[in-house]
Amino acid sequence: MKTIVFANQKGGVGKSALACQMAYYFHQILNKRVLVIDLDHQRNTSKALRTGGIATVAATTSSKILADPAANIDRAEFVLVAGDGDLIKIEKKPTEHNAYASNLLAFLGRVAGDFDVCLIDTNPNPDIRQLAALVVADYALAPIELNQEAIDGIGDLLNHENIGIRRIQATINPKLVFLGIVPNKVELTPFQKDNFHALAQAHPGLLIAMEPGFAAIKKSTAIAEAQAAGLPVWKLGKTSGRDAGREMRPVFDKIASLMEVSYAA
Numbered sequence: 186m187k188t189i190v191f192a193n194q195k196g197g198v199g200k201s202a203l204a205c206q207m208a209y210y211f212h213q214i215l216n217k218r219v220l221v222i223d224l225d226h227q228r229n230t231s232k233a234l235r236t237g238g239i240a241t242v243a244a245t246t247s248s249k250i251l252a253d254p255a256a257n258i259d260r261a262e263f264v265l266v267a268g269d270g271d272l273i274k275i276e277k278k279p280t281e282h283n284a285y286a287s288n289l290l291a292f293l294g295r296v297a298g299d300f301d302v303c304l305i306d307t308n309p310n311p312d313i314r315q316l317a318a319l320v321v322a323d324y325a326l327a328p329i330e331l332n333q334e335a336i337d338g339i340g341d342l343l344n345h346e347n348i349g350i351r352r353i354q355a356t357i358n359p360k361l362v363f364l365g366i367v368p369n370k371v372e373l374t375p376f377q378k379d380n381f382h383a384l385a386q387a388h389p390g391l392l393i394a395m396e397p398g399f400a401a402i403k404k405s406t407a408i409a410e411a412q413a414a415g416l417p418v419w420k421l422g423k424t425s426g427r428d429a430g431r432e433m434r435p436v437f438d439k440i441a442s443l444m445e446v447s448y449a450a
C-alpha cells in the first residue's frame with residue numbers, strides 16, 4: 186500500500202477536492218483498492234464521499250485510529266475513514282502526540298495488505314494531525330493557489346519547524362517523497378500567468394514536470410459541483426465535468442506514475 190498525504194497549511198487550495206478526485210481516479214480508472222482517511226474536523230472529504238455513496242464508510246473514525254492502538258476496519262474496495270468532532274481534541278493532548286503518530290502508523294501496517302493506495306486529507310493547521318500524516322506517508326502533494334500569499338507560504342510548507350516537509354524528511358521520515366506543488370484553480374489571467382512564471386523560476390524543482398510544462402489544474406465550476414455532489418468530476422453528467430476530467434487526467438496519470446501505481450486488470 187502506498188500512502189499519499191495532501192498537505193498545505195493554506196486553506197481552500199484544493200486538498201480535499203484533489204484527495205477525493207484522486208481517490209475516485211485510483212478506484213475507478215486504475216482499478217485499485219483505495220482507502221481514504223479524513224483527518225480534518227471540517228470533514229469536507231468525508232461529506233463528499235458520503236454524499237456520493239460510492240465509498241464504503243468504515244465503522245471507525247479517524248480520531249479513533251489516532252487514539253486507539255487497536256483500531257481496525259473491514260476491508261472493501263473503496264473505504265472512507267471519516268473525520269469526527271473528536272479530532273479537535275487531539276491537539277490538546279500533547280502527552281499523547283507520539284502515540285497518535287505511532288497508532289496511525291500501526292493502523293496503516295495492519296491494513297496494508299487490504300488496500301493498494303491510501304489517501305490522507307489533512308486540516309490546514311500546523312498541528313499533530315498534519316505532522317502524524319507526514320510522518321507515516323510515503324508521498325506528499327501540495328496543491329496551491331497562484332496568489333502571492335500561497336507562493337510566500339511555500340517556505341513554511343518546506344521548512345516549518347514542526348511540519349516542514351524538508352525537516353520531516355531530514356529527521357523522522359526519510360522515506361517521504363515530496364511529489365511537488367500542484368497549482369490548482371488556475372485561471373489564465375495575466376496575474377496568475379505572472380505568478381506561475383515567478384513560481385517556476387523560484388522553485389522549478391518543486392513543480393511536477395509534464396510534457397509540456399508543469400502539472401496544474403484549471404479552475405472549473407464542475408470540480409466544485411462534483412465535490413458538492415460527491416462524484417468523480419467526469420461522472421457529473423455534463424460537458425463541463427467531462428472536460429474537467431479530461432484535463433485532470435494527465436496530471437493524475439503523472440502523479441500515479443511518480444507513485445509507481447499503475448492500472449491493474
Ligand SMILES: Nc1ncnc2c1ncn2[C@@H]1O[C@H](COP(=O)(O)OP(=O)(O)OP(=O)(O)O)[C@@H](O)[C@H]1O
Nearest residue numbers: 196197198199200201202309370404405408409412
Ligand atoms: N480546480 C477547481 N476549480 C473550482 N473549484 C475548486 C477547484 N478545486 C477545488 N475547488 C473548490 O474550492 C473549494 C476549496 O477546495 P477544498 O475544500 O478542496 O480546499 P482545501 O485545501 O481542502 O481547504 P481546507 O484547507 O479548508 O480543508 C471547494 O469548494 C472546492 O470544491
Ligand SMILES: [Mg+2]
Nearest residue numbers: 200201225229
Ligand atoms: Mg480540506
